[in-house]
Amino acid sequence: MSEAISLEEARSLVLSKVKALPVETVSLLDVVGRVSAQPLTSDVDICSFAHAAMDGFALSGSAIAQASEASPVILEVLAEIAAGTCFEGSLEAGQCLRIMTGAPLPAALDAVVKYESVDYLGGTGRAGSKVAFKAPAKPRENIRDAGEEAKAGERIVEAGEVISSAGVGFLAACGILALDTYRRPSVAVISIGSELIEPSEVPSGGKIRNSNAYALAACVHSAGGLPTILPVVEDSFEALCAAVLEATQAHDIVVTSGGASNGDYDFIKPVIAALGELLITTVNIRPGKAQTFGLVGGVPVFGLPGNPAAAYVGFEMIARPALRKMQGYSHFERPCIRARLSRDMMKKDPRRIFLRSTLYKDENGEYVVAPAKNQSSGLFGVIQRSNCMAIMPEGTESRDAGSLIDCILLDVSEEMGL
Numbered sequence: 441m442s443e444a445i446s447l448e449e450a451r452s453l454v455l456s457k458v459k460a461l462p463v464e465t466v467s468l469l470d471v472v473g474r475v476s477a478q479p480l481t482s483d484v485d486i487c488s489f490a491h492a493a494m495d496g497f498a499l500s501g502s503a504i505a506q507a508s509e510a511s512p513v514i515l516e517v518l519a520e521i522a523a524g525t526c527f528e529g530s531l532e533a534g535q536c537l538r539i540m541t542g543a544p545l546p547a548a549l550d551a552v553v554k555y556e557s558v559d560y561l562g563g564t565g566r567a568g569s570k571v572a573f574k575a576p577a578k579p580r581e582n583i584r585d586a587g588e589e590a591k592a593g594e595r596i597v598e599a600g601e602v603i604s605s606a607g608v609g610f611l612a613a614c615g616i617l618a619l620d621t622y623r624r625p626s627v628a629v630i631s632i633g634s635e636l637i638e639p640s641e642v643p644s645g646g647k648i649r650n651s652n653a654y655a656l657a658a659c660v661h662s663a664g665g666l667p668t669i670l671p672v673v674e675d676s677f678e679a680l681c682a683a684v685l686e687a688t689q690a691h692d693i694v695v696t697s698g699g700a701s702n703g704d705y706d707f708i709k710p711v712i713a714a715l716g717e718l719l720i721t722t723v724n725i726r727p728g729k730a731q732t733f734g735l736v737g738g739v740p741v742f743g744l745p746g747n748p749a750a751a752y753v754g755f756e757m758i759a760r761p762a763l764r765k766m767q768g769y770s771h772f773e774r775p776c777i778r779a780r781l782s783r784d785m786m787k788k789d790p791r792r793i794f795l796r797s798t799l800y801k802d803e804n805g806e807y808v809v810a811p812a813k814n815q816s817s818g819l820f821g822v823i824q825r826s827n828c829m830a831i832m833p834e835g836t837e838s839r840d841a842g843s844l845i846d847c848i849l850l851d852v853s854e855e856m857g858l
């Protein structure tokens with residue numbers, strides 16, 4: 441149990457222990473970013489009628505087939521059709537209709553010529569006036585056909601698809617007002633450490649503010665979960681047992697930080713082992729080797745290290761995929777971009793190192809990554825000022841400035857698939 445496993449092993453073990461939560465029905469306004477648990481179909485053709493894509497003149501293309509600059513064809517504007525109304529009459533030879541964007545195209549007509557392409561003959565182009573056409577119309581020009589985007593009964597979203605904000609509009613057009621999606625996991629966030637005080641207090645006498653709980657609650661929130669920050673737990677086996685047990689009884693996931701190493705006052709490993717199954721104790725990454733994971737009463741418990749950057753990396757790399765799987769997502773990798781190192785990077789520690797870094801484009805448009813000078817695992821501010829984690833792979837091979845290195849983008853959706 442004490443041997444360090446790779447990040448991939450840790451992640452696949454964790455993913456093998458969690459499954460999608462039960463489905464709930466959510467109203468359309470609340471589905472953005474969530475996964476549809478069901479295939480969806482439209483109740484009507486989208487759009488349900490052919491209509492003008494531009495403001496212009498609706499006509500039969502044959503009426504102006506011979507039109508040219510030298511000998512324009514002149515048509516009379518019989519009537520006007522605005523969006524939301526239908527023209528019920530019929531056209532005779534030599535006539536056209538003034539039509540607005542979105543207005544239904546009468547079935548007998550097959551082209552819309554935009555205002556800008558015609559000349560008004562002594563009028564404004566309104567009903568009763570005459571208009572000169574100086575070129576033939578292309579077939580179905582400026583027309584959106586019925587059912588162009590979807591046919592009634594056609595599948596428009598697959599089960600497992602993530603609904604984007606534009607997708608919310610698409611569902612509205614298809615008459616879908618609510619949909620089944622996987623429940624968001626409720627996540628207990630527990631900070632462990634007798635040194636911790638509330639952020640509202642001013643630290644003295646060896647105390648520090650409990651910043652992890654806030655970062656982790658924010659991480660849970662951006663992973664789609666519903667975080668609850670529970671009271672700080674002192675470094676005591678009994679106190680931690682009681683807190684973890686209670687949390688697992690009321691939440692879908694428990695995330696703790698602190699007390700995950702092998703110090704005299706580090707109790708999360710023995711607590712998980714005593715209450716349930718301890719499955720991971722050490723992962724071969726830096727920061728944050730002391731990543732702990734287990735199940736208590738079947739509930740996943742992530743025992744993240746106490747150092748802020750180590751807790752953050754552990755959450756991002758190991759806990760976040762689990763939260764996502766519980767919500768039905770199928771992508772677990774943040775987008776990754778290769779960039780040139782801005783400076784030499786020595787490597788003495790054989791673990792995989794996540795360097796808090798800034799990715800930018802140089803004057804040639806090429807990606808460059810600048811690792812932050814201070815890579816201490818105790819710092820949140822460095823991550824605040826970074827936009828990626830550059831990865832130094834396992835081993836002790838140093839990298840020269842200019843060499844290519846993988847960079848995981850922070851706060852960018854896994855759905856991008858880059």
Ligand code: AMP
Pocket residue numbers: 631632633635636648649650651652653697698699700701703745746747748
């Ligand atoms: P630990 O993993 O408990 O040995 O803690 C490692 C370092 O992280 C120590 O300097 C702790 O004071 C610090 N730390 C632990 N928990 C928190 C927390 N909730 N917020 C900020 N720092 C913490």
Ligand code: MG
Pocket residue numbers: 632633634675698699705746
């Ligand atoms: Mg501690």
